Amino acid sequence: MTKIAVTGGSGKAGRAVVKDLLEHGYQVVNVDMAPPAETLTRFCQVDLTNLGEVFEALDGVDAVVHLAAIPNPNIFTPGHIFHNNTMGCYNVFAAAQQLKLERVVWASSETTLGLPFDRQPPAYAPIDEQHPLLPESSYALSKGVAEEMARQFNRWSSIPFIGLRISNIKNPEQYAEFPSYWADARLRKWNLWGYVDVRDVAQGCRLSLQADLRGAEVFILAAADTVMNRPSRALLAEVFPTVALRNEIGEFETLLSIDKARQGLGYVPGFSWRDHVS
Numbered sequence: 001m002t003k004i005a006v007t008g009g010s011g012k013a014g015r016a017v018v019k020d021l022l023e024h025g026y027q028v029v030n031v032d033m034a035p036p037a038e039t040l041t042r043f044c045q046v047d048l049t050n051l052g053e054v055f056e057a058l059d060g061v062d063a064v065v066h067l068a069a070i071p072n073p074n075i076f077t078p079g080h081i082f083h084n085n086t087m088g089c090y091n092v093f094a095a096a097q098q099l100k101l102e103r104v105v106w107a108s109s110e111t112t113l114g115l116p117f118d119r120q121p122p123a124y125a126p127i128d129e130q131h132p133l134l135p136e137s138s139y140a141l142s143k144g145v146a147e148e149m150a151r152q153f154n155r156w157s158s159i160p161f162i163g164l165r166i167s168n169i170k171n172p173e174q175y176a177e178f179p180s181y182w183a184d185a186r187l188r189k190w191n192l193w194g195y196v197d198v199r200d201v202a203q204g205c206r207l208s209l210q211a212d213l214r215g216a217e218v219f220i221l222a223a224a225d226t227v228m229n230r231p232s233r234a235l236l237a238e239v240f241p242t243v244a245l246r247n248e249i250g251e252f253e254t255l256l257s258i259d260k261a262r263q264g265l266g267y268v269p270g271f272s273w274r275d276h277v278s
Helices: 012-023 051-058 078-098 138-157 172-181 185-191 198-210 232-239 259-265
Strands: 003-007 027-032 042-045 063-066 103-107 161-166 216-221
Touching: 003 012, 012 027, 012 198, 027 051, 051 078, 063 078, 063 198, 078 103, 078 138, 103 138, 103 198, 138 161, 138 216, 161 198, 172 185, 185 232, 198 216, 198 259, 216 259
Parallel strands: 003 027, 003 063, 027 042, 063 103, 103 161, 161 216
Antiparallel strands: none
């Protein structure tokens, strides 16, 4: 696979993915509604809810990295978010099947796991891919539906579908805000104090294109540590005292397990806020 379409290539994660793939020798087309702030590669303006436009954009590529979605509930209604994200995924998956692409890598979300854990706490920690899906927003629900769609399209086509349950994406310049969380553990309890560097998101997408996988798989993608300067075990005991810690963990280790991504993708987080904030 050398020719890759990246939907949402003008966005936060998309820009990093496009740049990383280009640096590793791939030919890339950026498929997005919004033009990129920086022209790195060919841009194709597409409404992903229009199946014909999606077919035209993906015709001639080997694989697609589907990142485009509406994440912000403060801008659009829940129904609009669900419709846009679900139809966008369906159209990308359907076009990939009909065009016989070699692989689909796509952005699911950590939100499918029950964030912000207000209605009920996590079933256990560290959370892994076997944790029940408990979507609490139309955005999370759209991602859960897309995971089921991926399983069906894989069954129909045998194309590998790799879904990445991506944690809270941060650029390096955002690490300066992390100390503002430290006084109150509840400020960032909503995703078990998780995050992921945007450059590691790019790594995860590239590795998903390369991994020897055949089915429809999902992988949690997070940093190796938390956003906090306090031990992970202490954070869990304070905020979620009834949640069982199922495995031994390092002092500041993530509570969003990345073991499956390490084993299945070869994913090794390369970036931490601790290298930027003293």
